[in-house]
Amino acid sequence: MHEHAIYFSAAAGSLESLKSSNETALNRQSPRRVINVTVKRGDIYYADLSPVVGSEQGGVRPVLIVQNDVGNRYSPTVIAAAITSQKDKSKLPTHIEINSQVCGLSRDSVVLLEQIRTIDKRRLKEKMGRLDDGSMGQVNHALSISFGLDGFGNPLAPT
Numbered sequence: 001m002h003e004h005a006i007y008f009s010a011a012a013g014s015l016e017s018l019k020s021s022n023e024t025a026l027n028r029q030s031p032r033r034v035i036n037v038t039v040k041r042g043d044i045y046y047a048d049l050s051p052v053v054g055s056e057q058g059g060v061r062p063v064l065i066v067q068n069d070v071g072n073r074y075s076p077t078v079i080a081a082a083i084t085s086q087k088d089k090s091k092l093p094t095h096i097e098i099n100s101q102v103c104g105l106s107r108d109s110v111v112l113l114e115q116i117r118t119i120d121k122r123r124l125k126e127k128m129g130r131l132d133d134g135s136m137g138q139v140n141h142a143l144s145i146s147f148g149l150d151g152f153g154n155p156l157a158p159t
Contacts, residue, residue, distance in 0.1 A: 038072075038073070039065055039072045039078055039121065039124070040065065040069055040072060040130070041065055041066065041067060041068060041069050041072065041136075042064070042065065042130050042131045042136050042139075043064075043065045043127060043129075043130050044062050044063070044064055044065075044083065044103055044104060044105065044127070044128045044129045044130060044131065045062070045063055045065065045080075045124045045125060045126065045127050045128060046060055046061065046062055046063075046124075046125040046126050046128060047060070047061065047062075047063045047080060047119060047123045047124050047125060048060050048123045048125065049061060049063070049082065049117065049119070049123070056115065056117075057082035057084065057112065057115050060125065061082060061083060061084070062082075062083040062105055062109065062128055063080035063081060063082055063083060063117075063119075064080060064081045064083060064111050064131065064139065065078050065079070065080050066079050066080060066081050066113075066116065066139065066143065067079035067080075076120060076121055077118050077119060077120050077121065078118070078119060078121055078124070079116060079117070079118050080116070080117060080118075080119055081111050081112060081113050081115060081116050081117075081139075082111075082112045082115040082117070083098075083105070083109050083110065083111050083112065084109060084110050084112060085105075085107040085108070085109045085110075086110070087108060087109070087110055092114060093142065093145050094112070094113040094114040094142045094143075094145055094146045095110050095111070095112060095113070095142070096110065096111040096113065096135065096138045096139055096142050097109075097110055098110070098111060098131065098135060102129075102131075102132060102135070103128070103129045103130065103131055103135075104128040104129020104130070105128055105129065111139060111142075113139065113142040113143055113145075113146050114146050116143075116146065
């Protein structure tokens with residue numbers, strides 16, 4: 001078994017025991033519901049991102065799942081990037097344009113890979129579609145820029 005799978009398998013058991021003792025405000029405000037779908041990296045869902053602070057993207061909006069599939073399977077949360085249909089936003093190297101005809105959205109949009117959030121799966125609503133492998137390659141590159149994994153803006157990267 002892959003070392004990350006072992007970690008997440010062990011963590012899954014710990015998470016179940018923590019759930020009852022660590023109820024969050026979200027848990028107390030809404031009835032418990034379990035999403036019985038398999039969330040995959042590259043999927044696009046509508047998600048409720050409220051409440052927000054400052055410049056965070058909020059409201060019910062599309063998000064791209066960027067977490068690995070082992071984490072998606074065992075964790076009650078997912079890591080997601082906000083998506084906007086405002087294509088006039090300042091173009092950053094962390095923005096990936098996506099075609100509505102390819103991904104299932106109603107309009108051409110932009111994935112904001114500087115707007116990454118960990119969200120509870122209960123925030124996920126309807127699945128809209130999925131990005132193709134080529135677009136996910138662009139997402140991977142933009143994530144490496146956003147997190148400083150490519151040496152860009154990372155003073156600790158080897159030269």
